[in-house]
Amino acid sequence: MSETRLSLCRFCHAACPIQVEIEDGRALRVTGDNSNSVYYGYTCAKGRALPEQHAHPERLLHSLKRMPDGSHRPIPSQQAIEEIAQRVGEIVDRHGPRSVASYTGTFSFPYPATVPVAMAWMDAIGSPMRFTSSTIDQPGKMIAAALHGAWLGGPQTFDGADTWMLVGANPAVSKSIGVPSYNPSRYIHDAVKRGMKLIVIDPRRSEAARVAAVHLQPRPGEDPAILAGLLRVILAEDRVDTDFVRRNATGMDALRAAVEPFTPERVALRADVPAAHLVEAARIFSGAERGMANAGTGPNMSGRGNLTEYLLLCLNTLCGRWLREGEPIPNPGVLLPPTFSKAQPSEPRPGWGFGEKLRVRGFADTAAGLPTAALADEILLEGEGRVRALFSLGGNPLAAWPDQLKTRRAMESLDLNVTLDIKLSASARMADYVIAPKLSLEVPGLSLPPETLTPFAMGYSVPWGQYTPALVDPPEGSDLIEDWELFYGLGRHMGLPLRVVSAYSWGPDAAEPSTFELDLENPPTTDELFEQLTAGSRVPLAEVKRHPHGAVFPDDSAVVQPPDPDCAARLELADAVMLDELAEVSGEPDRRETDYAFRLISRRLPDVHNSVGRDIPRLTRKWSYNPAFMHPDDLRELGLAPGDVVEIESDHAAILGIVEAAPDVRQGVVSMPHAFGDTPERDPELRAIGSNTGRLTPVDRAYDPYSGIPRMSAIPVHVRPYAGELAAGS
Numbered sequence: 001m002s003e004t005r006l007s008l009c010r011f012c013h014a015a016c017p018i019q020v021e022i023e024d025g026r027a028l029r030v031t032g033d034n035s036n037s038v039y040y041g042y043t044c045a046k047g048r049a050l051p052e053q054h055a056h057p058e059r060l061l062h063s064l065k066r067m068p069d070g071s072h073r074p075i076p077s078q079q080a081i082e083e084i085a086q087r088v089g090e091i092v093d094r095h096g097p098r099s100v101a102s103y104t105g106t107f108s109f110p111y112p113a114t115v116p117v118a119m120a121w122m123d124a125i126g127s128p129m130r131f132t133s134s135t136i137d138q139p140g141k142m143i144a145a146a147l148h149g150a151w152l153g154g155p156q157t158f159d160g161a162d163t164w165m166l167v168g169a170n171p172a173v174s175k176s177i178g179v180p181s182y183n184p185s186r187y188i189h190d191a192v193k194r195g196m197k198l199i200v201i202d203p204r205r206s207e208a209a210r211v212a213a214v215h216l217q218p219r220p221g222e223d224p225a226i227l228a229g230l231l232r233v234i235l236a237e238d239r240v241d242t243d244f245v246r247r248n249a250t251g252m253d254a255l256r257a258a259v260e261p262f263t264p265e266r267v268a269l270r271a272d273v274p275a276a277h278l279v280e281a282a283r284i285f286s287g288a289e290r291g292m293a294n295a296g297t298g299p300n301m302s303g304r305g306n307l308t309e310y311l312l313l314c315l316n317t318l319c320g321r322w323l324r325e326g327e328p329i330p331n332p333g334v335l336l337p338p339t340f341s342k343a344q345p346s347e348p349r350p351g352w353g354f355g356e357k358l359r360v361r362g363f364a365d366t367a368a369g370l371p372t373a374a375l376a377d378e379i380l381l382e383g384e385g386r387v388r389a390l391f392s393l394g395g396n397p398l399a400a401w402p403d404q405l406k407t408r409r410a411m412e413s414l415d416l417n418v419t420l421d422i423k424l425s426a427s428a429r430m431a432d433y434v435i436a437p438k439l440s441l442e443v444p445g446l447s448l449p450p451e452t453l454t455p456f457a458m459g460y461s462v463p464w465g466q467y468t469p470a471l472v473d474p475p476e477g478s479d480l481i482e483d484w485e486l487f488y489g490l491g492r493h494m495g496l497p498l499r500v501v502s503a504y505s506w507g508p509d510a511a512e513p514s515t516f517e518l519d520l521e522n523p524p525t526t527d528e529l530f531e532q533l534t535a536g537s538r539v540p541l542a543e544v545k546r547h548p549h550g551a552v553f554p555d556d557s558a559v560v561q562p563p564d565p566d567c568a569a570r571l572e573l574a575d576a577v578m579l580d581e582l583a584e585v586s587g588e589p590d591r592r593e594t595d596y597a598f599r600l601i602s603r604r605l606p607d608v609h610n611s612v613g614r615d616i617p618r619l620t621r622k623w624s625y626n627p628a629f630m631h632p633d634d635l636r637e638l639g640l641a642p643g644d645v646v647e648i649e650s651d652h653a654a655i656l657g658i659v660e661a662a663p664d665v666r667q668g669v670v671s672m673p674h675a676f677g678d679t680p681e682r683d684p685e686l687r688a689i690g691s692n693t694g695r696l697t698p699v700d701r702a703y704d705p706y707s708g709i710p711r712m713s714a715i716p717v718h719v720r721p722y723a724g725e726l727a728a729g730s
């Protein structure tokens, strides 16, 4: 007999409510939960593949320890934790806490207790060396927000907007930004139908671009020039929300002078977009009443991500796209404490240069965290302070970090490498201990993680909340723990008190987060941790639990409060470092000659999530590898047919790729997903597993001086037909 129970998907950050058909204690089938008008029953193929993911033949059912010959043997997880505690204790004693680093990857995110308990342990050993995937993602977002200052009333949201601008973001696939991540295609479709004018800036005619009022399809990497061009039109044509800017911002004249060189004609030449379309985009955006401009990973990875994000904030501010006094707060918080919302700016803050100093390339902490692109060098560089132990949580550095081969050398030189992963990924294969965790349907879940994205124009613009209990037991005979239990166990064996920070509202003026200490004698349950993590939430967890389908928890009285009478803070439109960088852009020749005929840009595929899902047959029916999507005319010119193998060479390395004809990709561009392939030994399996674009990017050239993010999109490359042989069967 099967039964249907409710849960929420944790294959990506969208947390879609799902119905799970269960038989004999195993998940059989996942469908969307149609019962609400927020997600409208949405699921994607990944969510529907949860049963396969849980029962995957290669899923780790036991933790593993690496043997001297490099093979892995199962080890009881509690024994693994004891051994790790012993070894990490010795490393801290001999080399100090800084020799221990953590890297939190994508799949630490859906589990609300993982990062707080892991960070409590990092606090307990005293290590500041905490890295996340943020600084190889969109670090410019946090850095620009620091330099510009934040608007404490929050941004306008997609609902009710009459325009929206997406710069190198494709929410229909990625569920990422601006557009509600819950069922983005439907929200885009409905908005366009009711008259919203979408503006998309993307070298590929992305899913979003297909329904856009204006699609600028530029050369990759020209976003700062394009945005400066848009700002110039808006300033020149006096299309500024003068009242808002006069009261709340400073530096407009300096900004005006800085964007002056970016005439439509010059931008047109540089970015190869029609000048008239640029002007039209500026007029649509500034002429509308409501709607924000957001960037995604594309421009953030194409060089000058801080500047791109900064100019976008200037655009939003000049057009006054922030919520005003008395407007309803779209999401006053559900499992977070009540949102603090005031119609005033917060003081700009430094974006970098504070906190822990790294030993390489002059980096320090940033508003987006420590530069992850520098971690391999921190591990490799001999001497005092070297990172010797790495704890990787739900991440896959060998698939996702830039410069894969350097990353591999770094992993080889670690004294202790501990990885939490559901499978023996390329990275996990190098780990001394792989701790095998329970998977989503085996543990309780909360909509708290997406809620924390709300200030970044992601997450929820409605007060949505859902809790789900664990639905199934882990597979019989397995020995799995929850990710947080690793760090709890380490604290316990090392005799270290663990003080956990509860979930807290974002914002420079938000209340201090509360903390709680874990009972090391009596292990808490995950549900107890959830209670403590959400202490102070606007809606009590118990109330959210009363709605197993999830629900909207409105508070009609939540409106943006008036500014403090003595508020002197102003949003900064003329940060000196950013305007210097813009002057540098302006000083570059409009048509830069280069030997490289192509630019390789990033993109995402709907059915896989970074390196995850590539081993699930239902998700790889279309592609088990990452095609190199190119314009048919480019293929013809190179004498290539779809399915042919090419060599793609940057100034750093060469990889192989399989071309696919894609009329939606701009000529001169190769659009290719990341985090495919494996280590070089498996390159001959190209047709089955694809290849790793991360190898093309060096970390010590063309990198951001603050966040360290190197050029991971708009990479200059040669593309040549590949004449060599692939291994038999590949």
Ligand SMILES: Nc1nc2c(c(=O)[nH]1)N[C@H]1C(S)=C(S)[C@@H](COP(=O)(O)OP(=O)(O)OC[C@H]3O[C@@H](n4cnc5c(=O)[nH]c(N)nc54)[C@H](O)[C@@H]3O)O[C@H]1N2
Binding pocket: 104, 105, 106, 107, 108, 133, 134, 136, 137, 138, 297, 301, 393, 394, 395, 396, 397, 399, 400, 401, 402, 420, 421, 422, 423, 425, 437, 438, 439, 440, 483, 602, 603, 609, 610, 611, 612, 674, 675, 693, 694, 712
């Ligand atoms: N060239 C290039 N490089 C990029 C990007 C790009 O666009 N181009 N994108 C960058 C971005 S935006 C990001 S966020 C990073 C991603 O970087 P990472 O987060 O390091 O990479 P993922 O592939 O997401 O790694 C997820 C790992 O978690 C494991 N996993 C899956 N489910 C679970 C689970 O439930 N629990 C646990 N413990 N583990 C699980 C998977 O098996 C996998 O090994 O990559 C970056 N790298």
Ligand SMILES: Nc1nc2c(c(=O)[nH]1)N[C@H]1C(S)=C(S)[C@@H](COP(=O)(O)OP(=O)(O)OC[C@H]3O[C@@H](n4cnc5c(=O)[nH]c(N)nc54)[C@H](O)[C@@H]3O)O[C@H]1N2
Binding pocket: 012, 106, 137, 167, 168, 169, 170, 171, 173, 174, 175, 176, 177, 201, 202, 203, 204, 206, 219, 220, 221, 222, 223, 295, 296, 297, 298, 299, 302, 601, 602, 603, 604, 605, 606, 607, 608, 609, 610, 671, 713, 714
């Ligand atoms: N299905 C699926 N969903 C995902 C992921 C996944 O792997 N699969 N990954 C998740 C992660 S970790 C993240 S961070 C988010 C990212 O979310 P998004 O940033 O929305 O990611 P993409 O869908 O890759 O969209 C990036 C767009 O930038 C364009 N682009 C590339 N280079 C440039 C450039 O120089 N300028 C401009 N203007 N555009 C450029 C690309 O053509 C592409 O359409 O998605 C998340 N969601």
Ligand code: SF4
Binding pocket: 009, 010, 011, 012, 013, 014, 015, 016, 042, 043, 044, 045, 046, 047, 048, 175
């Ligand atoms: S969009 Fe994300 S959360 Fe929703 S079903 Fe797909 S993978 Fe799951």
Ligand SMILES: [Mo]
Binding pocket: 133, 137
């Ligand atoms: Mo990401």
